[in-house]
Amino acid sequence: MVGVVGGLGLVMLTGWLWLDAVVAIGVALNILREGWRLVWRSSQGLMDEAVAPEVLATIDQTLAGFALEREGAEIVRFDHLSTRQAGQRCFVDLHMHLPGQWSLARAAALRANVEQALMAAVPGLRATIQLLPTNMEADAKALPPDAMKTGS
Protein backbone atom coordinates (compact mmCIF):
# COMPACT_ATOMS: atom_id res chain seq x y z
CA MET A 1 0.00 0.00 0.00
CA VAL A 2 2.76 2.33 0.92
CA GLY A 3 4.62 1.17 -2.20
CA VAL A 4 1.60 1.86 -4.42
CA VAL A 5 1.11 5.28 -2.91
CA GLY A 6 4.83 5.91 -3.20
CA GLY A 7 4.85 4.74 -6.81
CA LEU A 8 1.85 6.91 -7.56
CA GLY A 9 3.59 9.77 -5.88
CA LEU A 10 6.67 9.17 -8.00
CA VAL A 11 4.59 9.00 -11.17
CA MET A 12 2.91 12.24 -10.22
CA LEU A 13 6.24 13.79 -9.34
CA THR A 14 7.94 12.68 -12.56
CA GLY A 15 4.79 13.65 -14.43
CA TRP A 16 5.05 17.13 -13.03
CA LEU A 17 8.75 17.20 -13.76
CA TRP A 18 8.02 16.19 -17.32
CA LEU A 19 5.36 18.86 -17.59
CA ASP A 20 7.77 21.32 -16.03
CA ALA A 21 10.32 20.48 -18.71
CA VAL A 22 7.70 20.96 -21.43
CA VAL A 23 6.74 24.33 -20.00
CA ALA A 24 10.40 25.30 -19.74
CA ILE A 25 11.00 24.32 -23.36
CA GLY A 26 7.88 26.23 -24.36
CA VAL A 27 9.09 29.32 -22.53
CA ALA A 28 12.54 28.97 -24.09
CA LEU A 29 11.04 28.66 -27.58
CA ASN A 30 8.92 31.72 -26.95
CA ILE A 31 11.95 33.73 -25.86
CA LEU A 32 13.80 32.59 -28.98
CA ARG A 33 10.86 33.57 -31.17
CA GLU A 34 10.52 37.00 -29.55
CA GLY A 35 14.26 37.52 -29.80
CA TRP A 36 14.24 36.58 -33.45
CA ARG A 37 11.36 38.96 -34.08
CA LEU A 38 13.24 41.79 -32.36
CA VAL A 39 16.35 41.13 -34.44
CA TRP A 40 14.23 40.93 -37.59
CA ARG A 41 12.43 44.17 -36.83
CA SER A 42 15.62 46.05 -36.01
CA SER A 43 17.30 44.74 -39.16
CA GLN A 44 14.29 45.96 -41.14
CA GLY A 45 14.77 49.32 -39.48
CA LEU A 46 18.44 49.41 -40.40
CA MET A 47 17.82 48.44 -43.98
CA ASP A 48 16.61 51.31 -46.10
CA GLU A 49 12.95 50.72 -46.50
CA ALA A 50 10.81 53.13 -48.46
CA VAL A 51 8.02 54.86 -46.59
CA ALA A 52 4.41 53.73 -46.90
CA PRO A 53 2.71 54.62 -50.22
CA GLU A 54 0.27 56.97 -48.48
CA VAL A 55 3.17 58.89 -46.91
CA LEU A 56 4.86 59.15 -50.31
CA ALA A 57 1.58 60.40 -51.82
CA THR A 58 1.37 63.08 -49.11
CA ILE A 59 4.97 64.14 -49.85
CA ASP A 60 4.27 64.29 -53.61
CA GLN A 61 1.12 66.30 -52.99
CA THR A 62 2.94 68.78 -50.75
CA LEU A 63 5.75 69.25 -53.29
CA ALA A 64 3.23 69.71 -56.10
CA GLY A 65 1.95 72.75 -54.22
CA PHE A 66 5.39 74.35 -54.57
CA ALA A 67 6.20 73.33 -58.13
CA LEU A 68 5.97 76.31 -60.40
CA GLU A 69 5.64 76.59 -64.15
CA ARG A 70 5.53 79.71 -66.27
CA GLU A 71 4.81 79.72 -70.00
CA GLY A 72 5.53 76.00 -70.16
CA ALA A 73 8.94 76.39 -68.51
CA GLU A 74 9.58 74.86 -65.12
CA ILE A 75 10.57 77.49 -62.57
CA VAL A 76 10.60 75.28 -59.51
CA ARG A 77 11.07 71.53 -60.03
CA PHE A 78 11.51 68.65 -57.64
CA ASP A 79 13.22 65.42 -58.62
CA HIS A 80 15.57 62.70 -57.39
CA LEU A 81 13.17 62.02 -54.58
CA SER A 82 13.96 59.08 -52.36
CA THR A 83 12.48 58.10 -49.05
CA ARG A 84 13.47 55.73 -46.33
CA GLN A 85 12.15 54.64 -43.04
CA ALA A 86 14.24 53.81 -39.99
CA GLY A 87 12.10 52.66 -37.12
CA GLN A 88 9.57 55.38 -36.42
CA ARG A 89 11.41 58.03 -38.40
CA CYS A 90 10.82 58.92 -42.05
CA PHE A 91 13.41 60.56 -44.24
CA VAL A 92 13.08 62.17 -47.62
CA ASP A 93 15.89 63.29 -49.89
CA LEU A 94 15.22 65.36 -52.96
CA HIS A 95 16.46 68.01 -55.34
CA MET A 96 14.82 71.40 -55.64
CA HIS A 97 15.73 72.97 -58.94
CA LEU A 98 15.42 76.75 -59.09
CA PRO A 99 16.35 79.43 -61.62
CA GLY A 100 20.08 80.07 -61.38
CA GLN A 101 19.58 83.83 -61.15
CA TRP A 102 17.60 83.55 -57.92
CA SER A 103 19.38 84.95 -54.90
CA LEU A 104 20.59 82.49 -52.31
CA ALA A 105 18.32 84.19 -49.77
CA ARG A 106 15.27 83.61 -51.92
CA ALA A 107 16.21 79.98 -52.60
CA ALA A 108 16.92 79.29 -48.94
CA ALA A 109 13.61 80.87 -47.91
CA LEU A 110 11.70 78.68 -50.35
CA ARG A 111 13.56 75.60 -49.15
CA ALA A 112 12.63 76.45 -45.55
CA ASN A 113 8.99 76.77 -46.60
CA VAL A 114 9.06 73.42 -48.39
CA GLU A 115 10.72 71.75 -45.39
CA GLN A 116 8.12 73.18 -43.02
CA ALA A 117 5.25 72.12 -45.27
CA LEU A 118 6.68 68.60 -45.53
CA MET A 119 7.12 68.30 -41.77
CA ALA A 120 3.60 69.62 -41.22
CA ALA A 121 2.19 67.10 -43.71
CA VAL A 122 4.14 64.12 -42.36
CA PRO A 123 4.87 64.36 -38.63
CA GLY A 124 8.39 63.22 -37.75
CA LEU A 125 9.63 63.57 -41.31
CA ARG A 126 13.21 64.69 -41.88
CA ALA A 127 13.65 66.39 -45.22
CA THR A 128 16.98 66.85 -46.95
CA ILE A 129 16.57 69.20 -49.88
CA GLN A 130 19.42 69.85 -52.27
CA LEU A 131 19.26 73.16 -54.10
CA LEU A 132 20.24 73.14 -57.76
CA PRO A 133 19.87 75.47 -60.73
CA THR A 134 17.05 74.54 -63.10
CA ASN A 135 19.28 73.22 -65.87
CA MET A 136 21.92 71.56 -63.77
CA GLU A 137 21.94 68.09 -62.26
CA ALA A 138 24.05 67.13 -59.28
CA ASP A 139 27.13 65.12 -60.14
CA ALA A 140 27.31 62.50 -57.44
CA LYS A 141 30.96 61.80 -58.24
CA ALA A 142 32.09 65.40 -57.98
CA LEU A 143 30.53 65.98 -54.59
CA PRO A 144 30.90 64.09 -51.34
CA PRO A 145 27.55 62.54 -50.34
CA ASP A 146 26.94 65.03 -47.55
CA ALA A 147 27.86 68.15 -49.48
CA MET A 148 25.11 70.71 -50.00
CA LYS A 149 22.72 68.89 -47.71
CA THR A 150 20.68 70.76 -45.16
CA GLY A 151 21.69 70.64 -41.53
CA SER A 152 19.46 68.46 -39.39
Ligand SMILES: [Zn+2]
Ligand atom coordinates in the same frame (compact mmCIF):
# COMPACT_ATOMS: atom_id res chain seq x y z
ZN1 LIG B 1 17.75 66.86 -59.81
